[in-house]
Amino acid sequence: MKTLPVISSAAVVLFLLQVSVEGKSVCYDELGCFTTDPPFYDLPYRPLTYLPEDPSEIDTTFTLYTNSNPTTGHVISAYDKTTVESSPFDPSGPTIVIAHGYLEYGDTTWMHHTKLEFLKKKDCNVVLTNWRKGAVAGYTVSTANTQVVGAEIALLLTKMQEWASLKLADVHLIGFSLGAHIAGYAGERLNKVGRITGLDPAEPYFKDTHPIVRLDTRDATFVDIIHTDAESLASFGFGMREPIGHVDFFPNGGHIQPGCDQDVVDRVDFDDGLYEGGKYFVACNHFRATEFFNISINFDPELLKGVPCADEDTFNAGDCLECGWRYGCNYMGYHSTLNKPSSGVELVTYFLDTRPDYPYHANQYRVQLVLGDDRRAEDQPAWLYLTLEGDKDISVELQLNEELDKVKHSSTYTFMIVTKDVGDLTKAYFRWVHDPSLLKPGEWDLLKDPKLYIDQIIVDGVDDVNQYYFCGKNNEVIAEETAVFDAASSC
Secondary structure, eight states: OOOOOOOGGGGGGGGGOOOOOEEEEEEOOGGGGOSTTTTTSSSTTTTSSOOOOHHHOOEEEEEEETTTTTOOOEBTTTTTTHHHHSSSSOOOSSSEEEEEEEEOOOOHHHHHHHHHHHHHHHOEEEEEOOOHHHSSSOOHHHHHHHHHHHHHHHHHHHHHEEEEHOOGGGEEHHHHHHHHHHHHHHHHSSSOOOOEEESBBOOOOTTOOOOSSSSOOGGGSSSEEEEEOHHHHGGGBOOOOOSSSSEEEEEGGGOOOOOTOOHHHHOGGGOHHHHHHHHHHHTTHHHHOOOOOOHHHSSSSGGGGEOOOOOOOHHHTTOOOOTTTTOOOOEGGGGGGGGGGTTTTEEEEEEEEESSSSSSOOOOEEEEEEEOOOOOOOOOOEEEEEEEEEESSSSOEOOOOOOOEEEEEETTEEEEEEEOOOOSSSEEEEEEOOOOTTGGGGOOSSSSEEHHHHEEEEEESSOOOOOEEEEEEEEEEEEEEEEEEOOOOOO
């Protein structure tokens, strides 16, 4: 269960609704007009709406970085041609425009990490968008301000087409949280940018709204989404649950990220300052999308491979393991372009599990535990554990079942687990703990050692094309003892 420490009090503003509507429409010169009419007013998801603030109040700025100026940015403006003409912008390379989210600013740590990873990857133009003054208003006002910021990005790119030969097909817009919808508004005005990446797009005031209100597949030739904080609003989940891109990735189900349950001392990186470190603690699941994307730029695509699956429950049941099914596997983050859906296909959902520590890659396995049918077998309330050993390393002991239940013999149980890379599997170590209820005397084994009878354990995975059999042949395993099984090609 998430807790909300004192440091997160500012984030509570996100859920406070303003109590008035400030008119129906407003126009801002070259940016055009904005309205609070439907679908921007939408019960129950947008019950109270504001018009965006004046651009002078939002005070959006754009700073360009290239490999010739990777640390000292060059400010460019749609209202001053000389700022673009005198800049190191190179139209022969791709242009990446990055937008931050609520209560953030243009010098936030994750954006600079993204910039540096792109510049390490290739010669390109990276533009950091700073709309800090518009992002620190009440959440409803900041939500409205995203429309203006999106329009300002679109205006800048339009001017750069004229002034600097920018090609829209080479443009990649990246937005985090509210910034994802900023990218959508920008893309909607341009025909068409090559790609938009939404990093855990914000859900409040965008959930189940009309596509014109939020990021959607019409906003770019290719739209990819990473969902990491799709808990309910009641649990302070900030991210969107519904698929909205051509491809949508749901690491760890898209909500609770391993490693985000650390306490404040372990989680906060004070080297980045109290504010930066504190926000990563408060919204760790939300910000994990930015970390996944940054890692993906210069890492092996296979390290963040997702399998196509209808939903989290189906994935966790081990029913989505094969890359050959319908759409094939895809790679979360930068390399998701390696498997774009065919024309007209969208909302393809991919699932994968990760580990809690950088660089987060996990080997994902399906474990099938087949219990024997020995006549002495009795059903047992049991916690089940497995350790995998390979030719590279050995895993930690992994708990298989998340809930205690009676394990029934002559049955097969399926679990999904993640480990570090241990190589080709050679051994499996199985252990179980007998856990009878004090209220159920029939489960007590006072006069004999409780046993489970293991017929076989079958292990196969997303990353490992082999299937491993660990043959028990109805061997009995006494509670609290560890049984060792050697890998075989079949049983």
